[in-house]
Amino acid sequence: MTDQASTGIPDPEGAADIIDTEFEIGQDNIEGNVGPFGFDIHNPVFLISGLSVVAFVLYALIAPEQAATFFGWLRPALTSTFDWFFLSAANIFVIFCLFLIVSPWGSVRLGGKDATPDYTYVGWFAMLFAAGMGIGLMFFGVLEPAYYFGTPWGDAPLGTVRPFDENGALIAANVEEARRMALAATSYHWALHPWAIYAVVALALALFSFNKGLPLSIRSAFYPLLGERVWGWPGHLIDIVAVFATLFGLATSLGLGAQQANAGLEFVYGVPNTVTVQVVLIIGITAIALISVLRGLDGGVKVLSEINMVIAILLLLFVLFTAGAVGILTEFAQGLLAYTQEVIPLSNPFGREDTGYMQGWTAFYWAWWISWSPFVGMFIARVSRGRTVREFLTCVLIIPSLVCILWMAVFGGAAINDMIADPATSLVKANVIDSYSPELSLFAMLESLPLASITSTIGIVLVIVFFVTSSDSGSLVIDTITAGGKVDAPVPQRVFWCTFEGLVAIVLLIGGGLSSLQAMVISTGLPFTLVLLVMCWAIFRGLQAERNGT
Amino acid sequence: MYKKIIVPVDLAHAGKLTKALKTAADLARHYQAPVCYVGVTTATPGSLAHNPAEYTTKLEAFARTQGEENGIETSSHTVVAHDPTIDLDPALLKAIDDTGSDLVVMASHVPNVVDYLWPSNGGTVAGRSKASVFVVRES
Numbered sequence: 001m002t003d004q005a006s007t008g009i010p011d012p013e014g015a016a017d018i019i020d021t022e023f024e025i026g027q028d029n030i031e032g033n034v035g036p037f038g039f040d041i042h043n044p045v046f047l048i049s050g051l052s053v054v055a056f057v058l059y060a061l062i063a064p065e066q067a068a069t070f071f072g073w074l075r076p077a078l079t080s081t082f083d084w085f086f087l088s089a090a091n092i093f094v095i096f097c098l099f100l101i102v103s104p105w106g107s108v109r110l111g112g113k114d115a116t117p118d119y120t121y122v123g124w125f126a127m128l129f130a131a132g133m134g135i136g137l138m139f140f141g142v143l144e145p146a147y148y149f150g151t152p153w154g155d156a157p158l159g160t161v162r163p164f165d166e167n168g169a170l171i172a173a174n175v176e177e178a179r180r181m182a183l184a185a186t187s188y189h190w191a192l193h194p195w196a197i198y199a200v201v202a203l204a205l206a207l208f209s210f211n212k213g214l215p216l217s218i219r220s221a222f223y224p225l226l227g228e229r230v231w232g233w234p235g236h237l238i239d240i241v242a243v244f245a246t247l248f249g250l251a252t253s254l255g256l257g258a259q260q261a262n263a264g265l266e267f268v269y270g271v272p273n274t275v276t277v278q279v280v281l282i283i284g285i286t287a288i289a290l291i292s293v294l295r296g297l298d299g300g301v302k303v304l305s306e307i308n309m310v311i312a313i314l315l316l317l318f319v320l321f322t323a324g325a326v327g328i329l330t331e332f333a334q335g336l337l338a339y340t341q342e343v344i345p346l347s348n349p350f351g352r353e354d355t356g357y358m359q360g361w362t363a364f365y366w367a368w369w370i371s372w373s374p375f376v377g378m379f380i381a382r383v384s385r386g387r388t389v390r391e392f393l394t395c396v397l398i399i400p401s402l403v404c405i406l407w408m409a410v411f412g413g414a415a416i417n418d419m420i421a422d423p424a425t426s427l428v429k430a431n432v433i434d435s436y437s438p439e440l441s442l443f444a445m446l447e448s449l450p451l452a453s454i455t456s457t458i459g460i461v462l463v464i465v466f467f468v469t470s471s472d473s474g475s476l477v478i479d480t481i482t483a484g485g486k487v488d489a490p491v492p493q494r495v496f497w498c499t500f501e502g503l504v505a506i507v508l509l510i511g512g513g514l515s516s517l518q519a520m521v522i523s524t525g526l527p528f529t530l531v532l533l534v535m536c537w538a539i540f541r542g543l544q545a546e547r548n549g550t
Numbered sequence: 551m552y553k554k555i556i557v558p559v560d561l562a563h564a565g566k567l568t569k570a571l572k573t574a575a576d577l578a579r580h581y582q583a584p585v586c587y588v589g590v591t592t593a594t595p596g597s598l599a600h601n602p603a604e605y606t607t608k609l610e611a612f613a614r615t616q617g618e619e620n621g622i623e624t625s626s627h628t629v630v631a632h633d634p635t636i637d638l639d640p641a642l643l644k645a646i647d648d649t650g651s652d653l654v655v656m657a658s659h660v661p662n663v664v665d666y667l668w669p670s671n672g673g674t675v676a677g678r679s680k681a682s683v684f685v686v687r688e689s
Contacts, residue, residue: 018600024597025595025596025597026596026597027597035663036663036664037664111601112601115593118632146621203591209595210593210594210595210601213600213601214595215594215595216594216595262617294636295631295636296635296636296637297632297633297636297637298631298632298633298637299636299637300636323638340606381633382594385593385594430566476633484599485593486596486632487592487633487635488592488596488598488634489635490635491635491636491668492664494635542647
């Protein structure tokens with residue numbers, strides 16, 4: 001009867017433990033047409049998340065000072081009050097993931113016993129990085145190590161010694177220790193902990209979708225806790241907050257990113273730093289993202305991610321060789337060693353004296369990664385079917401961590417070398433320590449190497465394309481959540497979300513309020529930390545059932 | 551004249567395909583050609599099935615029912631796409647080749663202004679396939 005040998009099902013899927021629920025995907029959806037455009041949306045989630053985004057934009061525009069004061073207070077208040085909570089939770093996520101890798105549950109395959117991977121390793125890795133971290137590596141790769149190395153503001157990690165005296169001259173005896181600590185403290189924010197945060201969300205969603213048959217939506221991971229209630233308001237609320245955090249996270253990053261790209265263009269080419277240029281950049285980024293989502297997951301998002309990865313690797317190799325490969329590879333080994341030595345003291349949530357670093361940087365980062373985790377986790381889940389839990393966690397946790405430590409050692413190492421070589425003329429020191437212009441740090445470091453005008457241009461292109469790859473994957477994720485977990489909603493819907501995100505960015509850029517609303521997004525990291533803790537428990541229960549075959 | 555007829559079906563909206571299904575059955579009887587019903591699904595759970603295996607079972611049952619009701623020889627062919635909203639056209643074109651079909655009978659809506667932006671699947675398949683394509687207007 002069937003005729004499916006060639007392109008049909010990859011293989012028999014094998015036994016999986018489908019959850020028996022009354023719920024049918026799409027049962028709460030409304031299908032219809034607005035004029036000639038078709039739509040298929042989840043009833044409360046689409047409307048409430050869309051309208052609440054509009055409401056918050058209006059609030060930021062009508063009462064900008066109040067919004068800035070409130071959210072400007074809220075974010076640091078949360079990260080300093082709940083610093084212990086963020087640090088402890090992130091530690092739990094790392095330990096939980098490492099435990100799963102070595103546990104017998106590691107052999108459970110996402111998608112059923114005989115499922116085969118949808119993507120090759122190259123395509124998969126490219127998408128992992130491009131969705132959630134690429135843009136951060138560009139922005140913080142130079143800034144963070146250089147900052148910790150020379151900070152005069154008392155927020156050095158674990159109270160490291162300063163390598164500069166009050167006149168900005170080098171104190172040779174302190175250099176090695178300051179460098180070691182700068183690389184360890186930076187790697188701490190980019191290695192196991194953030195990837196464990198993403199991995200928990202991605203694993204929960206992949207498991208409950210591919211193995212348990214629930215819709216690809218954040219709420220599905222709550223089925224073991226809430227049961228059938230997850231299809232009602234508690235579930236709606238979880239999905240709405242996820243959409244809200246993702247859309248604002250992307251829109252505010254896009255707005256702030258346009259400002260950074262403009263600063264880079266001014267630094268390199270003398271392009272005027274104006275709102276008009278920034279709006280043009282946002283329109284350009286949104287237009288490319290739009291083409292990408294219209295070409296689909298394989299033809300657009302994946303292709304762009306792979307192009308980006310190739311350019312990023314070339315830039316990494318260029319910096320590595322021009323800044324002295326042997327020295328920097330030694331530095332990578334030392335950075336890795338320093339990371340393993342310092343990761344436990346750095347992740348200790350209690351009794352710390354370096355609160356400037358712990359609250360201002362670590363807790364801020366954890367809240368930030370967690371507020372992005374619904375989006376990045378869901379995107380990772382979608383492209384990870386067919387891997388075993390062990391393979392999944394090794395590839396989402398261990399390998400990206402090593403890549404990030406290498407990236408930080410290369411970019412940070414080159415930046416620190418520039419600061420040590422001649423502190424008086426170092427552009428990195430001038431832009432990070434003497435006057436704080438974070439958006440210029442990468443370009444300042446590239447200026448110290450040969451062919452600066454070419455590499456700076458590549459840097460700007462990478463920043464822009466990393467924004468595109470966050471924007472397109474984010475639009476797909478928002479579209480899926482607001483379509484009740486359907487991945488085959490009509491095309492105009494994804495166009496709507498992608499355009500809406502660009503519009504929100506432009507309105508906030510012109511009207512003001514980017515920073516205050518970004519602070520608000522990061523504040524959603526607190527409730528989502530609880531969501532992630534529940535997810536750990538849900539994963540554990542889900543894997544147990546899978547192994548027992550119950 | 552035709553050796554094998556292929557009919558793309560959206561099982562979630564099978565009710566809207568009556569005219570195309572009947573046209574395909576009539577042509578199958580006339581040319582004594584078997585009909586293959588092709589469906590595109592995803593690895594993620596959807597409104598019809600939790601996984602591709604379950605979808606295949608449903609599509610097989612659909613093909614069987616069509617065969618019994620119309621007295622024709624039928625088969626089914628499932629294609630798994632990562633992003634079906636976009637990948638539908640290439641998936642259908644590949645399915646036409648893979649099944650060795652030489653006639654496509656597919657339902658399509660009456661064109662409107664949106665077709666200038668996003669051409670209909672019927673239009674794209676007719677424009678690109680080497681097989682003969684019969685686009686049935688379901689109005």
